[in-house]
Amino acid sequence: MRNITRLSCLIILLITSISFAQQSDIPAPEATAVEAKISFWDLPYLKEAFIDTTPADRKDGLAVGELGVNGGNKDMIIKLAEEIADSMHGLYDSMLITHKGKLLFESYYRRGRVNLTGDQASAAKAYTSLALGRAIQLGYLSMADLDKPLVSFLKDLDPTKFVEGAEKITLHKALTMRGGLRISEEQRKEFEKNPNKLKGQGQVQDLLEHSAPITLASQNYSYGNFNPTLVMQVIEAVVPGTAQDFIKNELLDKMDITNYDWQTAVSGLPEAGWRVSMTSRDMVKWGTLSINKGKWNGEQLISAKFLAKATSNIIKPTEDWQPDSYNYGYFFYQTNITVGDKNYDATFAWGGGGQYIITVDELDLVVVITGHDREDTIFTQVSKIILPAFVKDQSSVLESPYLGQKPPGFIPELFAPDIIKTEFREGAYAFTPNLKEFYFRRRGGKYKNNTLVVIQYKKNRWIESVVAPSGVPSISPDGKIMHLGNKYRERTNSGWSEVKSLDTPFKEIPIMLLTTSSKGTYYFDEATETGPIRYSRLINGKREKPRTINIEMGNWNAHPFIAPDESYLIWDDQREGGYGDNDLYISFRQKDGSWGTAINLGDKINSEFEDSLGSITADGKYFFFVRSFGGDKADIFWVDAKIIENLRHKS
Template sequence: MKVIRLFALTAAILINTATAQENGKKANTATNSASFVSPQIQVVPIKDSNSEKNYELYIELPEDYAEHPSKTYPVLYYTDAIWHLEMVSGAAEFLLEDVILVGISWQKDAPEDLREQYGAHVSRFTDYSFWETTNPNHPKLVFGQAENHLAFIQNDVIKYVDKNYRTNPNSRSYFGYSLSGGFGAYILLTQPNTFDNYVLGSPLSKSTMSHLAEINAELIAAEADKSEKSHANVFIAHGTLEDEREVTTKEFKALLDERKQLVVEFDSRTIEGNHQTAFPRIAVESVAWLASAMTHIAVDDYKVGFWDIPQLNNPYVSTTPENRNDGIAVGELALTADKKNAILNVAQEIFNDDYGNYDALLISHKDQLVFESYYKKGRINLAHGQASAVKGYTSLILGRAMQLGYLTMEDLDKPLVHFLKDLDPTKFTKGAEKITLHKALTMHGGLTIDDEKWEEVEQDSIQLKGQGLVQTLLERSAPITDETQTYLYGNFNPMMVMTVIDAVVPGTAEDFIKNEFLDKLGITNYEWSNHVSGLPQAGWQARIMPRDMLKFGHLVQHKGKLNGEQFISEAYLEKATSGIVAPAIDWMPKNYRYGYFWYHTPVKVGNKNYDMTLAWGGGGQRVMVVEELDLTMVISGFDGDDDKIMQPIFDTVVPAFAKE
């Protein structure tokens, strides 16, 4: 029935008089002055306290509103309410259920002669216009009332809704199409903090852009000495047959880019159709986009890439995480008030960018997820790029192969080429046999590859296929000696390890990772890219959900056990997570040591040191384990200086769980 209803709603809008939004003709569906009637919608009369004009609000509450008296809800405000109500309401029912919808009508008591000439929607031409010019063809219309209408929305509409309904004042969104979309663009430029998310459907013509450019120039001059920034997510779309809108959309984005105090996540789309027929598709896509902007849960059946998803305008922070039946047990952050508040303060500081750009912080204590938070592009069900944390996961995969008997601890000290039977040793550089699994796992392989020579073959999928990768590396490297076998961070060593995994396990490494590792951990929502060799990447280019990152940490925390049974070789994991070597690299903190693609560092709390083991990827991807405290923490982000985030981990989070 829902599918039939949504189709009917789409069809209704398709045949509606959307073209009336562009011109002054009467719209047959809008000439009746009677109030809108619907059993799901409350029609509330409201007066502009400044102009004394009368309007109506069409308020639709979520189905569970009465059942949850303490729950607050985001609000979606939309203009041109009669035209947009059915489509916005229908799309929200399927894609955005937990939201209060507020439609704002046209002026109900507009002069009768104007209503006769232009229709019941006459006020939109004046209320939404931000240009104070006269039009000889429409001498009775007083254009340029956008500032006053915005004041009405801010001072009367929003205040009324916040006072009378359980709203989340930190999550407001705006929907407008055509002229009301242009009004939304005006709000975004002049009063961006009015809403957190803006849906602007086919909003801009050449003439309106010229006015917005003038307004923007004045605002830039006025903001020259201001440092406080505003943030907003913007979805802007137009039809494929609206060539002018393609140009004006780019011009509008350029205006936003000029505003140093306005930080905008901009999603621009072109939807099949003209100004009228593109509307229903734009409405549905924009509501689905809003669903991912308003909540920490991305819409499961609406594929949104990580870089396309809008940023959360407010952090999602829970000290009682929800049970998602994903293999992660949940509990409550049971700490003293001061310690709990200190962690909550860290969450707010992360959202404020005090430590850089981060998307998630999760804390598991005694095998229960007790703190879960998401920021910016972080979502509970959205896989996040892992960067070099993948190296740590590759090490665990090798330990899984060892637990299943495909390798032994003694094999760690054997030449890596011993396991690769398809190689031609007569072409190896001198000293190739010095590279053992142990050396590769500690970044001491000793390869010396000329960059220009490697550029000649690095994309050659034929020459590098499978074990051909190691063959090529060992042919092109300078001689391998004790002097060259020093710590050298990079992806050659991890890929050599992955080649060994592929050689010793049944089937392929890709199948082994899925069937014997990720599937058994209950990890299904992920992306794991392949290297040009055809083998799975061993050092980067994988995406994992933050909750699933916890599962890797729990393996380390429990000495390789999964549900009480040995999953990773205990002897291997103990060595892999110990501080075997001191990484000789400038950007590495001096107290960090390196094991088998895992790091090790002490954490000082009072007079006691606790050992932390961690996987670390650029941008701030970290899986951190303090075994003595039964503590696993996960961070994900996309920060350029990703060491700052460790300050609150060391100073606040770990001490909160330390033994008194």
């Protein structure tokens, strides 16, 4: 395995690229008649992503504008769209952005089609909440009714058969997932045996007959748990006609939403928590309705008081898959997003797989995202890229050193997780001394082999590009040389020179990593199983013969980093008493010029995994290293460099 790791350091890049459309004169992709009839999961991926900064006016009730002209940082949003197209953030199918009432950005990927509805999953719960808000606006319910027993609205029930505490369930409790029903799995299966008994209010009757008693203790947060179903039952009971007709006539028709699928539940009522499909553009309409305080084209569709309550922070959701930073209202989530030195409140409907309708009132911003991603981590990009793109003067924040990242403390953190980290392998990195360019190797996705890439700040965004050839990069303290093992490139006025080979004997040595001190001394390893770490001084302009460093080494000696003043050496090694696979070690230069004992960097840095490639930034402030988790997964970490000085006192 070690030999494979070392040899992989010498592999040169072969890449494939993904194509995408970014022209306003190219129509958005539409599903064909055949595609419209097949399962979403059988739908073929688009041959190229569609990215449009001037969305077309489709006469569907959405005003359109141009990204950049009518707001937003065009370069930042396009960069994110390209990354989504390249699967860097998961499997997503569309992203649309509305700012100040105009659709400024529209994009489709993979199974996304402008005319195709997508399963909303649990985002449908928010539609149920808004339907209740419509009933309140029309006077079929009042805000005071939210705190009344839910069963008081359901006249077909037989309360003599209810379990104790049934009256404790209110609309307010159900809307916040705290109805308190406790139905065993066996009882759920019994319900399924006789679906006819569940028609109309029969489902509620069965639930309230067979639940464990409803108590204040049982009315804690429990996601789903029939709560949306109970809310839909009340809508059905209080509005004229059926809930299905009410939703169509009073919401969908008024917002010109005609291409949708709202399935019917076992009760015969509309589904309340899932099995609803909408187009991405129609999802934008729901977000617009919310951000406009319940108004659509000047008409108050949703009670403003109800909407304010629904989108407020009422409780803390407690499922383990719900982030600690999220709050919950009436089937809506809320969270606080920090951009620069200011906080913004974001409200959103959220469905599994990556269905989002996000609104940020202060920025008059609506973001719609759809996807089919199991991990669903795209919200991070909303926080780190989309919001900053619409916040004035954020380019200065992004342009700051270390890719605009908040510095870590004494516990290692992932470096630039929203810019660099992927599900693939990132490692073998190097900053230029001015901290404006960050080089690292990536393998995975379109990068089939180890590929050296660079991230530079250009045109108000961090731009990633490929650097050839691949190799383990190290940049000299003066920034003039990029070492790539036994090869190197020189800095020129236009960038880097062509690749050159070091002179004999270095060009014959299979060097993985070569670093230099301010004096020009080479420190380097060797791509062999137990190769030594050696050094070569520059004496009177001539390079001396390589010498083995006089430090007791272990079984694996690799990736040396020499301090610019040669006061310490960091490398990774395997030896007795370590924490797992490779550990990082340091040796300090003693007063007599000799090297001190190798010191393990400790359990804050080293782990059960392979920790390697340690180095200090040119300003001396931060320690970087790579943690490999086996296979094709590795990440870059950083931590306050004071940990080095703390160890110096122990040497």
